[in-house]
Amino acid sequence: MFSFRKDPDALRRDVLASLVVFLVALPLCVGVAVASGVPAELGLITGIVGGLVVGALPSSRLQVSGPAAGLTVLVFEAVQEFGLGTLGAIVVATGLLQLALGALGVGRWFRAISVSVVQGMLAGIGLVLLFGQLYTMAGARQPRSGPEKITGIPELAADIATGGRTLTAFMVGAGTIAVLVLWKKAPAALRTVPAPLAAVALATATTALAGLPVAHVEVRGLLQAVQPPGADALTSLTGLAAMSTVLAFTLIASAESLFSAAAVDRMHDGPPTDYDKELMAQGVGNTLCGVLGALPMTAVIVRSAANVQAGAKTALSRFLHGAWLLLFAALLPAAIGIIPLAALAGVLIHAGCKLIPVKELVPLWRDQRGEAIVLVVTALAIVTTNMFDGVLLGLLLAVLKAAWETSRVHLQVHEPACGPVVVTLTGNATFLRLPHILDTLEKLPAHRKAELDLSQLHHLDHACRTALDTWAERQNTSAAALARVEQDDAPMSGAAHVPRGR
CATH class of the missing domain: 3.30.750.24 (STAS domain)
Incomplete structure (x- = not known):
């Protein structure tokens, strides 16, 4: 599967890159799981499958898959509506649908989705993460709907101002965000450690040494967290609400993976991605994740970019990153339990802010006002309604805009x-x-x-x-x-x- 007889230097680069990707992926896998309302171990399982399974399949060589912040909101809504037991069935159906779409050659057609809709989708996800994780960062209960999260911020701010546990947790999260923002200015020797890992490690050490009264990640163990979907969960997919959720998972996971592949292709000079093979690889991964009752996966641009920038040359690096995740989850599960939830919330708030294209919006409004409107409406619709309806509205607006402009x-x-x-x-x-x-x-x-x-x-x-x-x-x-x-x-x-x- 991997051959390095002619280039041992590539082997060394891939091993080192896999360690970098592992250190980036570890806090994100745990954070995405916690923010999605599921056990932290399920995020690690998805990361392991993304490395060991998808990493060994014929697809984009340098792209890394795992649980993504882009699906956090949708997974949280699905767990709240259908329960954790049905999540696995939804992910299985998503994987099978991706396999079918890839086999039918639909993968390349995802490139036809309006960039403004995708940017609006990511911006909406970023806003929901921002508003939602503010509550987790303060140790408060997170409201369910987007409007409630926004309108509840004044009350949350008042609770933080009163001090006590809420203020303590909030300061831990704020400190985590500060480290993430300022890490690029740290000495070069320190920057060899990925910013998310450094931020979470510092927050964990601070809370442990100071004995701060903050909530931590609950640990059950890797095997105990595995919950294959039962027959009842599979039969529940016949409902309209469940099927619309499957379609939303499929659309968003596929679009995010293939757009990530396009971005990764621009970062290296190797062969371009076969979109249909990539879609089928994601389908295999999601099917297996669903069978294990884990989170859905996508190709993740943050981990993929770290992989390329670390000097990876082949698919071995992404495969090995899954192996490191498996070893960590199997040998050091207790290490997860000392991570403060506020620190993970800070990581996700930082990730959510990076999803909002603030710098691109002003020139887009100046040059392509219609595209900017599609982006903003899609993002606001996701915040005020839900992911599926927001994306559908964005696609409808993009089609109407294209029809209007071509109908001259x-x-x-x-x-x-x-x-x-x-x-x-x-x-x-x-x-x-x-x-x-x-x-x-x-x-x-x-x-x-x-x-x-x-x-x-x-x-x-x-x-x-x-x-x-x-x-x-x-x-x-x-x-x-x-x-x-x-x-x-x-x-x-x-x-x-x-x-x-x-």
């Missing part, structure tokens, strides 16, 4: 001194431009004959054709005007028919 029609009115008024239509005449077309035609002089020239149209849809037929018939019943329609340079007198667009 120009009407040129020529009024010669004698003879009929000639109205020439060019472009694409669709129902979206029908009000503009009819407004122009209705303003034509009532005492002049009129002629429509449709020979320059690229497309004439049914709605416009019917409206022009009606207009022409009405004009022909008037003694003052005669409508004539032309297309393909072949004039047609009368108004019995308006030719179809080409």
Whole structure:
């Protein structure tokens, strides 16, 4: 599977890169699981499967898979609505659907999803993580809906200001965020340790040495956390709500993985990703994660970028990172139990803020205002409703925007001194431009004959054709005007028919 006979230096680079990725993945696997409302070990299981299984499959060589912050909100909502037992069944169905889509060659079509929708989706996830994890960082109970999380912030701030355990936990989380932000300014020797690991380790050591009264991660053990879905959980997938959740998991996990693959391809000069193979690899991983009752997985850009930047050359690095996660979970499970929840919340708040494209939004608004609107509406819809509805609304807006922009029609009115008024239509005449077309035609002089020239149209849809037929018939019943329609340079007198667009 991995051959290094001709390049032992590649082996050394891959082993070192795998250790870097392991250190980045460890706190994120645990943090995503806790934020999703499931045992911390389930995040590690997903990371292990992402390394040992997906890492060995033919897909993007340098892309690393595991539990992602992008699915945290959706997993939390699914666990709250259906229960932890049904989560595995939903993930199994997601994996099988990804396998089917990959086998049918649908993977490359995910590249057709509007970038603004994806950015809006990630921004919405980032906002939900930000508002939700503020409560966890303060040791308070997190409201369920997005609007409640936002409206509850003043009360949360008042609780923090009163001091006590809430303030202590909040300061631990705030300190974690400070380390993450300032770590890039640390000496080069220290920066060899990944920022998330350093931040969580410092927070853990501080709370332990100072004896701070903060909540910690609950540990049950790797094997005890495995909960394969039962028959009842599988049969519950027949409901409309469960199926919509499966579709949401599939859409978001697949899109995030394939967009991550596109980003990773730009970071190295190796062969590009086969999107269908990548989608099938993710499907295998999610199917296995579902069987184990673990979290869903995606390809994760943070871990993938760390892998490339650490000098990885082959898929061995991502495979080995899964092995290190397995060894840690098997040999040092108690180490997870001393991690303060506030520190993990700080890591996720920092990750959520990085998902919000603040720097890109201003130039996008200046150059492509429609794309900026799609991004903002998608993000706000996710915050105020849920992930699935928000993404669907974003996709609908993107389609309508594309239809509006491609449906451009120009009407040129020529009024010669004698003879009929000639109205020439060019472009694409669709129902979206029908009000503009009819407004122009209705303003034509009532005492002049009129002629429509449709020979320059690229497309004439049914709605416009019917409206022009009606207009022409009405004009022909008037003694003052005669409508004539032309297309393909072949004039047609009368108004019995308006030719179809080409």
